[in-house]
Amino acid sequence: MNQRRAALSILTPAAMGAAALLGHFGARRLRAQLDAAELEVRRFRRLAQNSTEIVLITEAGGRLTYASPAVLRMLGSEPASMTDTDLGRRVHPDDRAIATAHLAEVAARAGGTSSCRVRLAHADGSYRTLEIISVNLLDEPSILGIVSNCRDVTETVRAHERLSYEASHDVLTGLANRTLFGARVADGVARAGHQPISIVLIDLDDFKTVNDTLGHAVGDGLLVEVAERMRGVVRPTDTVARLGGDEFAILFEGLGSRDVDRVLDRIADALAVPMDISGHLLAVRASYGVVDGRGGDDVGDLLRQADIAMYEAKERGEGGYQRYRPGSEAPGAERRRITSALTAALARNELVLHYQPVVALPEGRLTGVEALVRWNHPERGLLGPGDFIPGAELTGMIVPLGRWVLREACRQAVAWAAELGDQAPGTMSVNASARQLQDVSFATDVAAVLRETGMDPRRLTIEITESTAVGGGATQETLRALRAMGVRLSLDDFGTGASTLSLLANCPVDQIKLDRSFAPVPGPDAIAGAVLSIARAMGVEAVAEGVETLAQAEKLGDLGYVRAQGFHFARPMSPEQIAAAITEPADSLATPR
Numbered sequence: 001m002n003q004r005r006a007a008l009s010i011l012t013p014a015a016m017g018a019a020a021l022l023g024h025f026g027a028r029r030l031r032a033q034l035d036a037a038e039l040e041v042r043r044f045r046r047l048a049q050n051s052t053e054i055v056l057i058t059e060a061g062g063r064l065t066y067a068s069p070a071v072l073r074m075l076g077s078e079p080a081s082m083t084d085t086d087l088g089r090r091v092h093p094d095d096r097a098i099a100t101a102h103l104a105e106v107a108a109r110a111g112g113t114s115s116c117r118v119r120l121a122h123a124d125g126s127y128r129t130l131e132i133i134s135v136n137l138l139d140e141p142s143i144l145g146i147v148s149n150c151r152d153v154t155e156t157v158r159a160h161e162r163l164s165y166e167a168s169h170d171v172l173t174g175l176a177n178r179t180l181f182g183a184r185v186a187d188g189v190a191r192a193g194h195q196p197i198s199i200v201l202i203d204l205d206d207f208k209t210v211n212d213t214l215g216h217a218v219g220d221g222l223l224v225e226v227a228e229r230m231r232g233v234v235r236p237t238d239t240v241a242r243l244g245g246d247e248f249a250i251l252f253e254g255l256g257s258r259d260v261d262r263v264l265d266r267i268a269d270a271l272a273v274p275m276d277i278s279g280h281l282l283a284v285r286a287s288y289g290v291v292d293g294r295g296g297d298d299v300g301d302l303l304r305q306a307d308i309a310m311y312e313a314k315e316r317g318e319g320g321y322q323r324y325r326p327g328s329e330a331p332g333a334e335r336r337r338i339t340s341a342l343t344a345a346l347a348r349n350e351l352v353l354h355y356q357p358v359v360a361l362p363e364g365r366l367t368g369v370e371a372l373v374r375w376n377h378p379e380r381g382l383l384g385p386g387d388f389i390p391g392a393e394l395t396g397m398i399v400p401l402g403r404w405v406l407r408e409a410c411r412q413a414v415a416w417a418a419e420l421g422d423q424a425p426g427t428m429s430v431n432a433s434a435r436q437l438q439d440v441s442f443a444t445d446v447a448a449v450l451r452e453t454g455m456d457p458r459r460l461t462i463e464i465t466e467s468t469a470v471g472g473g474a475t476q477e478t479l480r481a482l483r484a485m486g487v488r489l490s491l492d493d494f495g496t497g498a499s500t501l502s503l504l505a506n507c508p509v510d511q512i513k514l515d516r517s518f519a520p521v522p523g524p525d526a527i528a529g530a531v532l533s534i535a536r537a538m539g540v541e542a543v544a545e546g547v548e549t550l551a552q553a554e555k556l557g558d559l560g561y562v563r564a565q566g567f568h569f570a571r572p573m574s575p576e577q578i579a580a581a582i583t584e585p586a587d588s589l590a591t592p593r
Helices: 002-009 013-050 070-075 093-107 154-168 178-192 207-214 216-233 257-272 299-315 329-347 389-395 398-423 434-438 442-453 474-484 501-506 526-538 550-559 575-583
Strands: 054-058 064-067 113-121 127-137 145-152 197-204 239-244 247-253 275-277 280-282 286-293 320-323 351-360 365-377 381-383 427-431 460-465 488-494 511-514 541-544
Touching: 054 070, 070 127, 093 113, 093 127, 093 145, 127 154, 154 178, 178 197, 178 239, 178 247, 178 299, 197 257, 197 299, 207 216, 207 434, 216 239, 216 247, 216 257, 216 275, 216 280, 257 286, 257 320, 286 299, 299 320, 329 365, 329 398, 351 398, 351 575, 365 398, 365 575, 389 398, 398 427, 398 434, 398 442, 398 575, 427 488, 434 442, 434 474, 442 460, 442 474, 474 488, 511 526, 526 541, 526 550
Parallel strands: 286 320, 365 427, 427 460, 460 488, 488 511, 511 541
Antiparallel strands: 054 064, 054 145, 113 127, 127 145, 197 247, 197 286, 239 247, 275 280, 351 365, 365 381
């Protein structure tokens, strides 16, 4: 103590003044530092209050000590209501592990930073996706917490998800698309081991006719309903895909062949129930190609084999499914070869027309003919339409082929008139497909052929199917144009499609042809009689097709039919045979065969 007093006693007045001066400047420096810190805090608050992004301050355990005003706009909660609450309770359950790890990483060291993306609950119960960048300022006296800057990226994430979804899913039906289906098949093969997998390719029969006649809106509606019905039959683990157009696919994993067959039967039953699409009741039949695979199989080979099987089923023309069989590539390859050769056949004049007589009942006198195309193939001989017309329909070759048939039929009709005079066939019937009628140039082509050949339009009959007749748009415009130029229209295969009285009332036809399936057989003949009554009531001509026996011909005559055609009277004949049948009346067409 004495030593301390001695030390103080030796301080001169000058030294004591210097010490007081230093103390004064130190206090000023401290005040300046405090003022600067307060300025920074005010600046931080102004930035936080005016920022469009949320600023949060939390303790190391996640308790909120500060929330900026932007939290009201972004999460629908007042900042004060969030203070002293656990932020983790707002995190989506699936994202809590991410949020916990993020907080732990930031809190591990002073100044540490981390970023993450999590969903936080909005006050309305929805979730917003936030991109969060956090910095550890727990040791900063003015902060004492973890500061997080939060940006709302919900719409960006949704846009990316939507783009990703659209890249792997069919936009119309919501099913997997070709890309995703191929990936699923590859994954299925990779993990199959000894577990079976089955790939099914599905093609809707006659869908193109629906599109061409009823319009694309109805076609799209039908595709959506088909997708829903397929999805409703399979298991949640099965993949249903739309590969494009009217082609679908299904991947079954861990399901035996018999079980797959049963599922396909249920799908066929579901599609057979009529669907109301924009006021049109439509039932769907499909062809299914099935291939069974195992682990290690080549994905490309499996898809190709399923495609071959599907076309084999389709070529039967009756729907149903077909399993791939080794060696079944040949029919599909042959079909494609014939289709591709059709263009050359037209150029080389290999196509010919045969004509099936339409006769008067009961005497069997020839009154008209129907033109039927044949292909005089240089290697395979004379091919019937079933060997090449389906391919022509699928490829669009039916339009130039049909144009050739029309021109040749009209030319022959004019030649017969010149040769036979009044004995020549009174009418020439030519079939027109839905694809042809949808072609905007069809009516113009018909008019050009009539001018070119000199054919009387009243002697030409264009035959259309019921499914074609119900179409709108270009089809109806074409039919009206044909009628305007004097061409007759016939409704072929009557009774097998969308037959209704309203159809006959709205479709400008001159003739209906009773489908061969309704030709009288021993027993009830009510349908044939009813169709004749409808024809009479509507003021149109009725022709019975597919008459194969004398008994059928007599029954039709008794019912009141005055026109008929079928093998009982004559098979399709060459032009020379038709002329001979007319000029040699002793060889009556009504003679039983």
